Amino acid sequence: MKRFVRPLAALLLVAITAFAVAACGGSSSKSTSASGGSGGGSATTTSSGGSSSSGPTQTIHMVQGTFPQSLDPGKDYTTQGSEVNWIVYTGLVTYAHQSGKAGGTLIPGLATALPKISDGGKTYTATLRKGLVYSNGAPVKASDFVRSVERAVHIPWGGSGAFITPIIQGAAAYSTGKSKTISGIQANDKTGKIVIHLTKPYGPFDNVLAFPCLGLVPSSTPLAVQANNPPPGVGPYKVTSITPGQSYDVVKNPKWKPIPGIPSGHVNVDVKISANVSSNALSVLNNTADVFDWADTIPGSLLPQIKSKASDRFANVNLGGSTYYIFFNVTKPPFNNQLVREAVVTGLNQVAMNKLSSGTLVPACFFLPPGVPGHPTGPCPYGNPASGGNIAKAKQLIKQSGMAGTKVTVWSETRAPRQQWMTYYNSFLNQIGLKSSIKVIADANYFTTIGSSKSVNPQTGFADWNQDFPNPIDFYLLVDGKAIQPTDNENFGQTNDPKINAAIAKLGKVPTTQIKGNVVKQWQAIDEYTAKKAYLGVFGYQTFPFFMSDRMNFTAAIHQPIYGWDFTSFQLK
Amino acid sequence: MAAADTAGTSFSDAVSGSYDSDAQDLPPGVGPWKLAWRRLRRNKVALFFGFIFVLLVVVCLLAPVYAHDIAHTSPNAEAGLTATVKVGGKVKPVVNSIGIPIGPTWHAKYFFGADINGRDTAVRLLYGGRNSLEIGAVATIITMVLATFFGVLAGFYRGWWDAVITRFADVIWAYPAVLLGITLGTVFATGGIGPIHGTFLLAPAIVVGIVYIPYVLKPVRAQVLQLREREFIDAARQQGLSSTQIMFRELLPNISSTIVVFMPLILANAILLEAGLSYLGAGVQPPNPSWGTMIAEGLQPLPAAFSNVLVPGFMLVIAVMSVNIFGDGVRDALDPRAKVRIAR
């Protein structure tokens, strides 16, 4: 999953966070902290030289809490980076520029059509469009695709270990240095034909081709991260003026030639980084900045203010691709007992937990979120999660299980509200009759620690998943019994159910574009089964704040389910 | 006590070398300790604050009694998020729908209000105080024991012992206290070294204890360097006493007033530094409360429940201030010439 990098968590900044309300409490002249901290000089109009459109292109200002891991697509695996990179580095395949579930649809990008799948799902064939040029004016060649894959494997890109190195034939040999080339890719510069051979049928490979990381870059691009001077790409925008950690500009690409389904964009975006997210939110509220980064959190104390003053330009959107859950380790007591798991799912009060995140959770019980095909439509097996949990029933289930008094350790990250959620969960376990204590691990180490299934073998604790792409397999790898490994394990609960394993093996091969009708029904059945067995304590889907200044056209702006803000949809009123 | 923000560079500087406390001007027949006690008894302000501190300690030790018999809850109570409380005849949720906790009710339940997880602030305040004071005390013991031991060793043997020990002290001292504190604290809280792990409540005590060693070690060493040249040490040596015996029987009693003077200073510093570390997340680890963690947690729902910052903050200030003022009195009593100055 893409990493949600958040500005240094909680403690240091909350002090200011909290007080921030003040600035918008009274007259606008009080907005000193906003105008100060983030250098939010008010929006200006600048003419961008070399723009192909007639007249000057307007520039809008975006405030972001964290600088992207990298603006080189070959490295970046964060939401902050892919949000920009997907409109700068178009791949052979890309996603529809639309809000909601429609945004998850794969469309041809630099390829003339979606790749042809043959050889039982092991061969993908695509043909490059004619006349494509990079943002530096150089022509695009089919063989450039090879360089993108080589970079992803060599640099390495954060997702390559899951999606590229073991999937594309010869990529593994290339990564270890056994081979100088990747044997599984053939590209013909003359015809523009690109053939990719996979090691095994891999359903979501079209989605893999849509990663900005596999967006085309010139073959001459070095096999090292180009952090401050990223390579040219093919897309409606390009990135310029990078000051690491502080700012960058996303400006219209003058060499862009329109491709069906990919809008050309309206304005240039000048992105400024300020770790003080509350001051960022305030500058948008006070119209000294235009766009708030959706991956940042608006402090709960500011929400009432924003909801009342800016309801026409603010929305908490469930992008439908992320789930918060509690993992249950089924290899040891008490969670190897289904009744105990049921008790937790039955009694957990999602309404109470939602208080801890200022109401930004959508109550849920199914692992697959609504934006992913296979999200069940039926009722939750253990009561409506929006009604607040049945403690009495949970207590009774624990008694019935004979596990009362069993010692439990709850694992948690440090940052808010995750730590607060787990603090609640910990006391909840004590309340229903287990003997629980909590262990809080530094954010930077958390997933490595709980991923040590052999040495640490954690009992239960916090986990979350943000989709890489809207294919159920992206979620179900987290409960795949075959994917359990001694270190860097992601099946934290070590779920190993033959029925689920079989479904993963079978349905995982189905190409994303063919997940419909009966396949969707089968995924729904599996997800209902997972919920029924209470393998995971799902406690909500995450919503994200989409927030703009007054002068922006909020209704026209797209909340892309995979990338968040769609910069090409930004326009002034 | 700027130790909480920068290190006490000047702390050691203000004390080292300038200490020469033998109470030379004693009237005959009255021991130095007795005389000091007489002086301290006359200092009503110091005694008052000493009393306040003792009171705080007692109240914090009674935390379980308060929690059980008065507030009827526990520091990590369950169901606070969903609970309600009756205030002025009206039933209110302890934590409202956007996560703002209730303020002080001034009743047995939620006397000082609740924290964001709906736990009773007053109860956590007392348990947190217990942890803060306990950590402060253990840290002080660690500092005093190690600093005295190595200080005496360095001053008595000089040569290599001295060189090695002083260099080590210099290394610790070259680190600003908070920076060293959070680095050590984070190491304990994340990886841990051996059995010392973040969830071990006394881990911060070890961190704080180490940080302050040089500030006591340097003056102890300086004093021992002076003392070892005195006749009574020569006399002891001629009597055939071993080095260990000389150190324990002759030197230690002579530096005891220095040690006593430093104790409250280090205690006050230790409590403050622990709070600073906990505030930055490198001290006491949740769910254990301490005044520092409570202030940090209290900042989250701001500005709605500022009492959650004020209450633990003022407890902290009162505790540290009373130790400081009492310590100042002790110092005046033991060393009326006021050569050892208040530490930072």
Added chain:
Amino acid sequence: MIRFIVRRIVAAFFVMIAVTIITFLLLAATGNQAARLAGKNATQQQIHQIAAQYGLDKPIYVQYVKTMKNIFTGKAYSYTQNINVLQEVKHDYPATLSLAFGAGIIWLGLSVLFGTLAAVYAGRTTDRVLTILSMAGVSFPPFFLGAIFLYFLGYKLGWFPLGGYVGLSDPWQWFKHLVLPWITLSILFIGFYSRVLRSTILDNTNEDYVRTAHAKGLTDGQVLRRHTLRNSMIPIISLWGLDMGQLLGGAAILTDSVFNLQGVGQLAATAIANLDVITIMVIVILTAFAVVLLSAIVDILYAVLDPRIRLA
């Protein structure tokens, strides 16, 4: 004299080296860095690859030497963000500088005032009140005092901005953003400095030169201004030098953080929270360097002024 200076500098150098080694070893104990860098769903192989790339598979002393080399050749890139740490420090430095010097001037001025007053009125009510106040001052942790200021003066009254730093290009905003941090930081020092000054002045009043001055017929005020105070300022100024050294090295972590000044102190706190080894190393070197250097200078200055010290 020269031998003393050389010895002091050599010792300072070894202390610096030891500080960096200890920091490096401590940070190595915080878990597998390569795994941390590789992210959430990395494979074993990917972790090895990253370890090789950053040299994390090498023996620890090789890693240490390489890190130090990178830092001193200006090529220290933070692992997590791939940003040149020295540039980052440079960017954050104006805030640190503004905080340190502003606060330094305030606390020096006020502690001279209060310290002198307390000494002149020693034993009387003014002295007692000032003693209690200075004790209270040194008992306030900056993050708590800062929070109180922000809440009441910033939020309730709206007199000051709610944290953040504005560059000197806008002097009025710069000033407004720094007033509260200056006061918060100063209060910690004023209590201590005025106590030190008070007792130094009291010590000096018994010295011969003061008696001589009185004998020459100078008034109390004249003696205080021309002789006692001037001599008593020497230890205060040297303390000030050392404390400034620390603050310039980014030691005001708590004040910096609570006011969100984004100076070097806050950078340190962020780096430690993210376990960003390279950034932490750079800041530790910077602060340790400032402290060691300034204490060496102070030692040498003392030695120059007072030859007895060299013998000790």
